[in-house]
Amino acid sequence: MSMFDLTGKVAVITGSSRGIGRAAAVSMAEQGARVVVSSRNQTDCDAAAETINAAHPGHAIAVACDITRAADQQHLMDRAREAFGPIDILVCNAATSFMGALLTEITPEQLRESMEVNLFANVGLIQKAVGDMTAREDGAIIIVSSIGGHSGGSPLSGAYAMAKAAETQLARTLAVELGPKNIRVNCVAPGLTRTELARGAWEDPARQAQMLSRTPIKRVAEPEDVAGAIVFLATRAGAFMTGETLIVDGGKTMA
Numbered sequence: 001m002s003m004f005d006l007t008g009k010v011a012v013i014t015g016s017s018r019g020i021g022r023a024a025a026v027s028m029a030e031q032g033a034r035v036v037v038s039s040r041n042q043t044d045c046d047a048a049a050e051t052i053n054a055a056h057p058g059h060a061i062a063v064a065c066d067i068t069r070a071a072d073q074q075h076l077m078d079r080a081r082e083a084f085g086p087i088d089i090l091v092c093n094a095a096t097s098f099m100g101a102l103l104t105e106i107t108p109e110q111l112r113e114s115m116e117v118n119l120f121a122n123v124g125l126i127q128k129a130v131g132d133m134t135a136r137e138d139g140a141i142i143i144v145s146s147i148g149g150h151s152g153g154s155p156l157s158g159a160y161a162m163a164k165a166a167e168t169q170l171a172r173t174l175a176v177e178l179g180p181k182n183i184r185v186n187c188v189a190p191g192l193t194r195t196e197l198a199r200g201a202w203e204d205p206a207r208q209a210q211m212l213s214r215t216p217i218k219r220v221a222e223p224e225d226v227a228g229a230i231v232f233l234a235t236r237a238g239a240f241m242t243g244e245t246l247i248v249d250g251g252k253t254m255a
Contacts, residue, residue: 175243191249
């Protein structure tokens with residue numbers, strides 16, 4: 001059996017109607033997992049699930065979810081269990097950003113939303129999924145963070161970077177709490193990736209050139225580049241890795 005085989009596993013992936021989340025859902029289905037595609041827009045979720053099911057019949061369902069709402073979080077987990085059974089893998093990928101908002105000028109509402117979506121919602125989702133993993137003493141939780149939580153301060157993305165740095169500590173703390181139950185908790189921290197969230201950076205030639213000038217691999221990452229790291233952490237290949245942050249940034253942070 002392949003070290004990356006996910007046959008029989010059930011994966012819930014937030015923010016998976018497009019971008020990194022969608023690439024992760026597709027990649028996990030290719031490895032045999034049954035995946036729950038989720039974002040706030042049901043139509044977008046349906047389209048992503050249909051694409052997966054066209055290649056892997058019966059391997060995906062679509063469930064709209066506003067991850068900041070506890071009732072939606074619970075509905076997402078309940079639908080996953082109804083369709084496929086206990087949850088084996090949770091990928092917390094949904095995020096938001098207020099690029100260009102200085103911390104000295106950001107509104108309390110914007111700061112609160114950044115923390116709600118990027119941090120607090122992940123705690124709630126994990127709480128509602130972890131019971132299945134605890135009962136079986138096996139599971140994987142992957143939080144999609146960002147190199148923004150590891151690099152030097154930026155005056156244009158302070159709230160986002162704060163939340164992403166907190167996600168790293170969330171993974172470390174949960175790794176200690178859940179390790180005795182054989183549940184692994186890790187982060188993946190992408191660099192500049194061709195997603196809607198980062199469109200303002202990769203679509204602007206000047207900003208892209210500035211970022212790539214400090215990146216050894218001279219290109220913008222594609223969502224599939226990050227999805228590979230997520231799949232690794234979800235499979236037997238990553239079975240002895242927990243509390244870590246896997247940086248996928250073409251060497252930018254190192255350089």
